[in-house]
Amino acid sequence: MRLQEAVSLRPFNTFAIDVKAKLFSAFDSESALKQLLAAYPNENKCILGGGSNILFTKNFDGLCLKNEIRGITVIREDENFYYIKAAAGEQWHHFVLHCIENNYAGVENLSLIPGCVGASPMQNVGAYGVEIKDVFYALEALHIKDMTPRIFNKEDCRFGYRESIFKRELKGQYIILNVTYRLRKKPIFHLDYGALEAALEQMQVATPTIAAVSQAVIQIRESKLPDPAKIGNAGSFFKNPTIETQQFNKLKESFPKIVGYPSKDDQTKIAAGWLIEACGWKGYRKQDYGVHQHQALVLVNYAHATGREIYALSEQIIESVFQKFGITLEREVNII
Numbered sequence: 001m002r003l004q005e006a007v008s009l010r011p012f013n014t015f016a017i018d019v020k021a022k023l024f025s026a027f028d029s030e031s032a033l034k035q036l037l038a039a040y041p042n043e044n045k046c047i048l049g050g051g052s053n054i055l056f057t058k059n060f061d062g063l064c065l066k067n068e069i070r071g072i073t074v075i076r077e078d079e080n081f082y083y084i085k086a087a088a089g090e091q092w093h094h095f096v097l098h099c100i101e102n103n104y105a106g107v108e109n110l111s112l113i114p115g116c117v118g119a120s121p122m123q124n125v126g127a128y129g130v131e132i133k134d135v136f137y138a139l140e141a142l143h144i145k146d147m148t149p150r151i152f153n154k155e156d157c158r159f160g161y162r163e164s165i166f167k168r169e170l171k172g173q174y175i176i177l178n179v180t181y182r183l184r185k186k187p188i189f190h191l192d193y194g195a196l197e198a199a200l201e202q203m204q205v206a207t208p209t210i211a212a213v214s215q216a217v218i219q220i221r222e223s224k225l226p227d228p229a230k231i232g233n234a235g236s237f238f239k240n241p242t243i244e245t246q247q248f249n250k251l252k253e254s255f256p257k258i259v260g261y262p263s264k265d266d267q268t269k270i271a272a273g274w275l276i277e278a279c280g281w282k283g284y285r286k287q288d289y290g291v292h293q294h295q296a297l298v299l300v301n302y303a304h305a306t307g308r309e310i311y312a313l314s315e316q317i318i319e320s321v322f323q324k325f326g327i328t329l330e331r332e333v334n335i336i
Contacts (some may be wrong), residue, residue, distance in 0.1 A: 003036075012050045012066060013051035014114055016232035017307045021046070021064035028068045028089070030177055034147050036065060045144055046336065047175050049089060049116030053234055054334045057307035067118055069177065072098055076151045078183075083137055088118025092125075100211050105187035106135040108195075108210040108285030111176060111217040114228060114235060118176040119283040122166040123332075124159045128217060129190035133159040141166075141174035149177070162239050162332050189213060198205050224295050233292065237314060240270045251325060272329055273297040274322075278321040289313060311335060 007024035011017055027033040031273060035043075044062025048054070069089040086095050088094045092115050095227050095243050096107050107132040119125070120132045121139055121197035136159070139152050158165040189208050191197055199216035200208060248260050248268040255278070259271035276282065276296040283293040290313070292298040297333060299310050318329045 007064070009048075009051075009056060009060065009064065012048050012064075013054055013234075014228035014232065015055055015234050015301050015307070015310065016228075017056045017301065017310075018304070019056040019059045021060045021062070023063040024066070025063070026068045026301040028070070030069070030142065030149075033065070033142065033175065033177075036063070037144060037147055041145075045172070047118075049118045050091065050114055052114035053332070054336060055234060055307050055310060056336050057311050058336075060336065061272065065175075067116065067175070071178075075180065081182045082185065083180055085178055086117045086175045087178050088116060090117045091115075092117055092120060093108050096214065097156075099183060102212070103185075104183035104291060105185070105210050106130070106183040107181070108187075108214040109190055109217055110187050111214040112221045121157055121159075121179055122176065123162055124157075124162055124164050126162070128193050128196050131159070134156075135181045135183060137180040139179045140177045142177055143174055143249060145173070148180065148184075150174070150301050167334075171233070222230055225298060226292055226294075226300060232305070233293075233298050234333045236272075236297040237299045237331060237333050238276070238297055238317075239332045240272045241275075241327050241328060241329060242267050242269045244268075255325075270327065275321045275325055275329070276317055279317070279324055281317055281320070286313075292323065296297055 003023060003025045005023060007021050008018055009021055010018040023040065025036055027036060040063045046062060046064045048064060048066045067089040069087040071087040072090060072095060072233050073085045074082055075085045084104055093112050095117055096111050101106050108130040108159045110125060113125055113127060121136055125132050133154065136154050140149055141152060142149050187210050191208065199219055200212060203212065203216060205212045225235065242263050245266050245268045251258055259274040260268040263269045281291045282296040282325055284291045288303045289301055289309050291299050299313060301310060314331060321327055321329050
């Protein structure tokens with residue numbers, strides 16, 4: 001695609017926020033990307049894949065680049081695993097379906113997550129007991145300034161809860177080109193979530209398969225989460241906070257129904273959606289923005305909301321949760 005000026009980014013972010021990029025271009029190869037970076041070395045850079053985990057609060061004064069590099073390849077296999085390299089511009093759910101069709105096990109719990117392959121390690125995407133770090137092998141990324149490629153292994157990425165080195169120390173320094181996943185030949189199922197067990201039971205699945213698990217996850221997500229094609233949103237807007245178990249037990253005395261799950265090092269992970277709903281935000285709407293009626297974790301743009309309006313709403317939610325529970329929520333969505 002040729003370079004364009006003053007382009008609306010509304011079609012390129014799932015929140016459907018109508019801001020403009022000073023410069024915009026797509027790229028479908030590493031060489032095309034290098035040409036664009038070399039031509040505009042002094043412009044601020046914004047890299048878009050599916051645009052599903054980003055909230056634009058203003059126009060972008062720089063070069064916005066949309067990653068459209070495609071391709072999925074088995075690079076090797078051993079007795080237990082397939083090593084699958086996927087280009088960063090591949091749609092994530094398309095990649096998951098490709099794996100299921102070919103009996104590559106490990107990503108079925110991550111079905112129907114919006115976005116592209118390149119964002120999966122950046123966010124350490126996770127759902128229903130599985131995170132990208134569980135199936136990750138390596139990635140290749142290009143340094144924006146000197147345009148040298150670098151291979152990152154699992155340790156290099158410093159994965160955390162919805163975190164990686166690309167959201168911290170190396171934020172804005174690299175563009176992910178491809179990701180290699182290590183997927184199992186014999187599946188190990190993660191079915192501990194009640195909703196997932198119930199969905200499989202409703203589907204009358206006695207013996208799980210990766211296809212059945214994927215279908216169950218899709219049904220759950222479709223029933224709970226709004227379709228970005230119909231209502232602008234970026235999925236879960238906030239992370240589930242982790243607090244000391246002692247603090248959780250004290251909160252439980254005042255709020256017996258508070259939802260938490262044991263975590264490591266005597267900590268408990270709290271359901272952020274429960275906290276937000278308990279503060280009365282679920283279903284809240286003001287003009288064209290609000291909180292989804294079925295999932296309090298999801299902030300929505302019903303039509304023509306601005307990013308600043310949605311950001312201000314998130315500030316109000318964070319403040320109200322802190323005032324009621326003494327817990328500070330963190331945003332999962334990237335703010336620009």
